Amino acid sequence: MGVILHVCTTCRAGQPLVDGEPCAGARMGAAIGALAVPEGVTIKPVECLSACKFGPTIALSGPDRWSYLYGPVTEDDAALILDYAAAFAATPDGIVPWRERPSLFRKNVIARLPAPETTT
Amino acid sequence: MGVILHVCTTCRAGQPLVDGEPCAGARMGAAIGALAVPEGVTIKPVECLSACKFGPTIALSGPDRWSYLYGPVTEDDAALILDYAAAFAATPDGIVPWRERPSLFRKNVIARLPAPETTT
Numbered sequence: 001m002g003v004i005l006h007v008c009t010t011c012r013a014g015q016p017l018v019d020g021e022p023c024a025g026a027r028m029g030a031a032i033g034a035l036a037v038p039e040g041v042t043i044k045p046v047e048c049l050s051a052c053k054f055g056p057t058i059a060l061s062g063p064d065r066w067s068y069l070y071g072p073v074t075e076d077d078a079a080l081i082l083d084y085a086a087a088f089a090a091t092p093d094g095i096v097p098w099r100e101r102p103s104l105f106r107k108n109v110i111a112r113l114p115a116p117e118t119t120t
Numbered sequence: 121m122g123v124i125l126h127v128c129t130t131c132r133a134g135q136p137l138v139d140g141e142p143c144a145g146a147r148m149g150a151a152i153g154a155l156a157v158p159e160g161v162t163i164k165p166v167e168c169l170s171a172c173k174f175g176p177t178i179a180l181s182g183p184d185r186w187s188y189l190y191g192p193v194t195e196d197d198a199a200l201i202l203d204y205a206a207a208f209a210a211t212p213d214g215i216v217p218w219r220e221r222p223s224l225f226r227k228n229v230i231a232r233l234p235a236p237e238t239t240t
Contacts, residue, residue, distance in 0.1 A: 006234060044234070050188070051231035059233050067187070068170070069231045110231050111171035111189045113179050114126060114164070 002040045003062030003089040005081070007032055009045045011055035013072065024074065025056045031075035038086035054110050060085060065094030069110040080104060122160045123182030123209040125201070127152055129165040131175035133192060144194065145176045151195035158206035174230050180205060185214030189230040200224060 011025030022030065029045055037043060049069060051057045057071035058081060068088070073081060084105055087096045094115070098106070131145030142150065149165055157163060169189060171177045177191035178201060188208070193201060204225055207216045214235070218226070 046234055049231050049233065050229045054231075057231070059231075061233060067233055069189075069233065109170050111169050111174075111177070111179075113169065113181060113187055113189065113233060114166055 002042055003060060003065070003085065003094075005032075005041055005043050005085045006046045006049065006059040006061065007043060008047070008049045008051075008055060008057045008059075010047045011052060011057060013055050014052075027075045028056045028058075028073065028078065031078035032081060035078055035082055038082055038089065040089040041082070041085045051110050054108075057110065060088045060094070062089070062094065064115050065091065066115060067094065067113045068105075069112070070105060070108050071110050072108060073104065077104060122162055123180060123185070123205065123214075125152075125161055125163050125205045126166045126169065126179040126181065127163060128167070128169045128171075128175060128177045128179075130167045131172060131177060133175050134172075147195045148176045148178075148193065148198065151198035152201060155198055155202055158202055158209065160209040161202070161205045171230050174228075177230065180208045180214070182209070182214065184235050185211065186235060187214065187233045189232070190225060190228050191230050192228060193224065197224060 007029045009025045009029040013024035049057045049059060051071055054071040056073055058073055059069045061067035080102055127149045129145045129149040133144035169177045171191055174191040176193055178193055179189045181187035200222055
């Protein structure tokens with residue numbers, strides 16, 4: 001089963017919007033969109049992950065696994081983000097081993113959330 | 121369908137651990153556990169939501185809805201947290217209307233995540 005890379009494409013990263021210029025999140029989304037998508041990963045733009053203080057922000061989620069939110073990340077990290085999404089997809093539980101996490105994803109984790117479960 | 125209130129019970133909130141004294145997350149978990157659980161809400165302790173900088177932390181999640189992470193919250197907020205979990209459970213999509221959100225949950229949102237979806 002695949003995973004989702006959520007990309008917050010509306011993040012201003014604390015900067016004012018300039019007419020005709022894409023915001024930081026839009027630039028990141030465009031950079032990610034220009035690269036090849038790893039197998040098992042689906043990219044989904046999202047308008048606001050409510051982590052504006054830490055943006056630009058991405059999130060990784062999928063069935064039967066932890067979800068993770070990361071930020072700040074930028075368009076310069078696009079290739080690293082996609083590689084990491086592939087590593088996330090390859091885990092059984094969403095937990096990429098610490099030694100395999102690039103520094104960006106060790107330092108810039110905003111939060112994580114346990115696997116979704118249905119309760120009655 | 122019910123929702124889950126995840127309570128990070130290992131959060132030190134930046135304080136050193138003191139032998140024989142519960143950490144901030146454990147105190148919050150105990151305070152929440154001492155109150156009546158609203159219908160449709162299941163409380164789940166979790167060891168670390170990786171949001172230690174903003175802790176103590178809780179998260180709300182459930183099927184077909186946005187998930188939200190909040191912090192810092194403390195044992196003094198236990199009743200408010202349970203009321204808010206009930207409001208979250210009563211929504212169709214996890215988005216509690218802004219006017220119904222107590223100040224704590226307006227100001228102390230760490231991040232949110234779209235509804236889990238399975239991709240192929």
